[in-house]
Amino acid sequence: MDAYAITDIGRKRTLNQDYAYLSLSKVGILPNLFVVADGMGGHRGGGYASRLAVETILEEIRKGGEESPSQTLVNAIREANARVRQAASKDEMLAGMGTTVVAATCLEKALEVANVGDSRLYVVNEKEIRQITQDHSLVEEMVRFGGLSREQARRHPDRNIITRAVGAEDDLKVDCFFVPLQEGDKVLLCSDGLTSMLEDEEIRRILESGEDTETCAQALVEAANNHGGRDNIAVIIIEPFSDEVSR
Numbered sequence: 463m464d465a466y467a468i469t470d471i472g473r474k475r476t477l478n479q480d481y482a483y484l485s486l487s488k489v490g491i492l493p494n495l496f497v498v499a500d501g502m503g504g505h506r507g508g509g510y511a512s513r514l515a516v517e518t519i520l521e522e523i524r525k526g527g528e529e530s531p532s533q534t535l536v537n538a539i540r541e542a543n544a545r546v547r548q549a550a551s552k553d554e555m556l557a558g559m560g561t562t563v564v565a566a567t568c569l570e571k572a573l574e575v576a577n578v579g580d581s582r583l584y585v586v587n588e589k590e591i592r593q594i595t596q597d598h599s600l601v602e603e604m605v606r607f608g609g610l611s612r613e614q615a616r617r618h619p620d621r622n623i624i625t626r627a628v629g630a631e632d633d634l635k636v637d638c639f640f641v642p643l644q645e646g647d648k649v650l651l652c653s654d655g656l657t658s659m660l661e662d663e664e665i666r667r668i669l670e671s672g673e674d675t676e677t678c679a680q681a682l683v684e685a686a687n688n689h690g691g692r693d694n695i696a697v698i699i700i701e702p703f704s705d706e707v708s709r
């Protein structure tokens with residue numbers, strides 16, 4: 463597969479607390495690994511939390527046992543949760559920090575995905591853009607339980623409030639998704655700095671522009687910045703080769 467990862471500070475923030483990690487070679491039992499983390503809390507805390515979470519995830523996966531790929535991702539994220547909480551409890555500058563994590567590995571013709579928070583994973587092709595992960599956010603709950611439209615949610619003043627994060631509670635629930643990949647599918651992992659600035663359809667058009675992953679990733683960042691760039695932006699694009707998908 464071809465893949466590219468990028469983060470950008472955006473136009474308004476003074477720090478970049480987003481973190482994107484990509485490995486096209488084996489990490490522990492996983493054949494490859496993609497992670498986006500969007501840190502929050504305090505001046506130092508956010509960037510510290512996202513970096514610590516990703517580093518812990520890598521370390522845990524590398525030393526992992528015989529679990530399934532999805533269990534490996536879940537265990538690693540839960541350990542990241544424990545480490546972020548521990549670090550926050552020892553340093554008052556870091557108190558209250560947390561991070562989103564969306565992590566994926568591309569297996570034979572399918573993806574395993576694990577998610578906490580409101581960073582997202584999408585599968586995109588020439589016909590549609592599908593959001594695979596569900597945001598753990600207040601506005602997502604308001605949409606799901608009625609009353610708020612998707613469009614209102616995108617502009618809601620409380621859209622940044624997340625209801626689940628790595629570092630928030632001792633017992634962390636991690637969502638898992640198994641996603642078969644078809645020919646023509648591309649995969650996007652991103653932070654809300656992208657999705658709060660761009661409509662899904664705009665994201666799909668850029669990914670389907672026919673350019674390579676690097677050019678598309680940079681075009682997404684540029685588009686988010688052109689729409690205001692109000693937040694840090696993290697983007698990973700994965701383009702499986704034709705023998706890595708079902709026909």
Ligand code: CA
Binds near residue numbers: 500655694
């Ligand atoms: Ca963000």
